Amino acid sequence: MIRLCIVFSVLLMLSALSLVTARYQSRQLFVAAERLEDRSRELDIEWRRLQLERAELARHARIDQIARRDLGMVTATPDRTLYLDTPHAAQGERR
Amino acid sequence: MKRIPFFNSPVLDRQMPMWRGKLVFLLLMVGFGALLAKALYLQGMDDEFLQAQGERRYERTLVLPATRGKIFDRSGSVVLASSVPARAIWAIPDDTRAATPGQLSELARLLDMPVSDIQARVADTKRTFVYIKRQVSPEIAEQIRKLNIPGFHQQAEMRRFYPEGGLMAHVLGFTNIDDEGVEGVELAFNDALSGQPGSRRVIKDRLGRVIEDVQAVVPPVDGRDLHVSIDAGLQYDTYTALKHAMQENKANAAAAVVLDVRSGEILALVNLPSYDPNDRSDRRGAGLRNRAMVDTFEPGSIMKPFTVALALDSGKVKVDTMFDTGNGQYRFHGNTISDVSRNGRLNVADIVRRSSNIGMAMISERLTAREMWTTFSELGFGRAPEANFPGVAAGRLRPWERWRPIEQATMAYGYGLSVSLLQMAQAYTVFARDGDMVSLSLVRRSGAATSKQIFSPEVARQVRAILEAAAGPDGAKLAQVKGYRVAGKSGTARKIVNGKYSKSDYRSSFVGFAPVSDPRIVVAVSIDEPRAGAYYGGRVAAPVFADIVASSLRRLGVQPDAPLESLVAVGPNGETAR
Numbered sequence: 257m258i259r260l261c262i263v264f265s266v267l268l269m270l271s272a273l274s275l276v277t278a279r280y281q282s283r284q285l286f287v288a289a290e291r292l293e294d295r296s297r298e299l300d301i302e303w304r305r306l307q308l309e310r311a312e313l314a315r316h317a318r319i320d321q322i323a324r325r326d327l328g329m330v331t332a333t334p335d336r337t338l339y340l341d342t343p344h345a346a347q348g349e350r351r
Numbered sequence: 352m353k354r355i356p357f358f359n360s361p362v363l364d365r366q367m368p369m370w371r372g373k374l375v376f377l378l379l380m381v382g383f384g385a386l387l388a389k390a391l392y393l394q395g396m397d398d399e400f401l402q403a404q405g406e407r408r409y410e411r412t413l414v415l416p417a418t419r420g421k422i423f424d425r426s427g428s429v430v431l432a433s434s435v436p437a438r439a440i441w442a443i444p445d446d447t448r449a450a451t452p453g454q455l456s457e458l459a460r461l462l463d464m465p466v467s468d469i470q471a472r473v474a475d476t477k478r479t480f481v482y483i484k485r486q487v488s489p490e491i492a493e494q495i496r497k498l499n500i501p502g503f504h505q506q507a508e509m510r511r512f513y514p515e516g517g518l519m520a521h522v523l524g525f526t527n528i529d530d531e532g533v534e535g536v537e538l539a540f541n542d543a544l545s546g547q548p549g550s551r552r553v554i555k556d557r558l559g560r561v562i563e564d565v566q567a568v569v570p571p572v573d574g575r576d577l578h579v580s581i582d583a584g585l586q587y588d589t590y591t592a593l594k595h596a597m598q599e600n601k602a603n604a605a606a607a608v609v610l611d612v613r614s615g616e617i618l619a620l621v622n623l624p625s626y627d628p629n630d631r632s633d634r635r636g637a638g639l640r641n642r643a644m645v646d647t648f649e650p651g652s653i654m655k656p657f658t659v660a661l662a663l664d665s666g667k668v669k670v671d672t673m674f675d676t677g678n679g680q681y682r683f684h685g686n687t688i689s690d691v692s693r694n695g696r697l698n699v700a701d702i703v704r705r706s707s708n709i710g711m712a713m714i715s716e717r718l719t720a721r722e723m724w725t726t727f728s729e730l731g732f733g734r735a736p737e738a739n740f741p742g743v744a745a746g747r748l749r750p751w752e753r754w755r756p757i758e759q760a761t762m763a764y765g766y767g768l769s770v771s772l773l774q775m776a777q778a779y780t781v782f783a784r785d786g787d788m789v790s791l792s793l794v795r796r797s798g799a800a801t802s803k804q805i806f807s808p809e810v811a812r813q814v815r816a817i818l819e820a821a822a823g824p825d826g827a828k829l830a831q832v833k834g835y836r837v838a839g840k841s842g843t844a845r846k847i848v849n850g851k852y853s854k855s856d857y858r859s860s861f862v863g864f865a866p867v868s869d870p871r872i873v874v875a876v877s878i879d880e881p882r883a884g885a886y887y888g889g890r891v892a893a894p895v896f897a898d899i900v901a902s903s904l905r906r907l908g909v910q911p912d913a914p915l916e917s918l919v920a921v922g923p924n925g926e927t928a929r
Contacts, residue, residue, distance in 0.1 A: 282563070283562055283563065286561070286562065286563055286564075287560060287561070287562075290560075290561055300418075301435060301436055304418075304421075304433050304434070304435050305435050307421075307430050307433060308430060308433050308435065308512050308514055310430075311429060311430040311431075311433075311514035311515075312514045314429070315514060315515060315516075316515075316518070316583060316584060316586075316587035317518065317587065320587065320591070331902070331905070332905065333833060333834075334833055334834030334835070334905070334911045334915055335833065335834065335915045337905075339910050339911070341910065
């Protein structure tokens, strides 16, 4: 009877300790998950910012200006354009 | 001295009445009873308040903000609007008294506003919350946070950016400082764009770190991204062409619309003057007007093809029916209708090409007011287009019962009713398609567009030929585009100033489509009050039309349908045709 008591109390102690560690670990992991989520949010914001920056750089007004002024390009007129009439292109256009 | 036990004390010797003891006992018991009842009440029955108070000591509800959706152009690769985080700097005026002048001037430098301005804002120490500046970029906010000025705090908010600036301003509209749409697409699709903020209840430790979730997290639903029907490239070309024309003609304002004939999508919509939606101080005055959609005007000659189409469709006239327009002056029910020049005998096609008002009045005499009204309203005049857009104008088309004969005649050539440029562009899809009018869309369409048959395909084809002649070498030849067959009609409408038709203020317009062999786009241009001499639609608006058509068809990759001298075409089998 006494032996059984000792066994159970040891088991109880072990379970209590494991509960404490599990609890502790869960909090640690939670904080880590939290941090990663923050990071993902930050990256999303960064992506938005970069996307805007790209849009700013790819603005049609800017491209047009650079092409015309800095690179000396001119608009292609139809008489200087070679039109390739392939069946594939015709399908694509009809889309 | 003899010890006296306390119960033998002579003081107690006096016999107390029994009821006093009982009363004290009773009162004590009542007191205990009250305590017990209160304890029971707090524990068992009214426990929510204290429970909530307890939880508030360590539990927090965090609001998870939803991010407003982005707006893309039809290609999906050009961002037209996107939100990024920003900070609002606010202060508790009473606490700011501890701030040193040095700190304040540093803050003013970072915020780019005068120190006196900040001091004025925190002057009223009775207030507990004062915004100093909103929409501050996170980098500057971080520097301000490091200054650690007493009384100044920060709050997260969102700032919306429009990379294309004034180019797209009227289509997109803008959001207010709280990131809610107040104009344009931002307002029309506000619900879809704004999303749903989420929330989570958490337990925080003493350092403010989140330890665990108490309840299941309600995740924020970010606003949906929106693809508008606008093509950024076409929009830019249209903007440039219009801007150029506006300067050249010293015009007051200008607007242009490009529609996709097949899908009814609005590919470009430009209004000038414009404004920069990124600059809040720029959001006022004439620049805000979305002229193409919310302004209505008397269309003038660009209305003529519809009357002609109706007359052809009802069999009242044929393309070669002759009318004698005389010497350019025509008495009609007590009024005089005049042409710009004397035209003599003209057939129906020439009436449109030479834009003869007299000829149109004669055609309208063969029509009834009722059928004209029915056709005009079927074409969408007098009704707001079904484009999901705030403030879109319906125009004015009075009921036919009240038309006087002279009014019926003037309506045949575009006076006495008012339309918006967008309505006009949509109505012209009737001729660009096979007599059916396509429904409009400001967002990218996934399915096929619905359309409504108004004229027979045969009539549409006839009017198309008439309009091609009207934009041909003998008509508004400035509308011609190298390599493509175009069709269209110019209009020069007098503006009403102080209730009278002005002799100096005009609205020059041109509406047409291209390429005629298989129309792809409808382009409508309107130049308001050109003041550089020329004011005829064929002189002022037609070249803009040609510019826009040329660049749009090039961007859309449409093959030329008109003969070109140095055109080289390579067929699928390698043969070349010169």
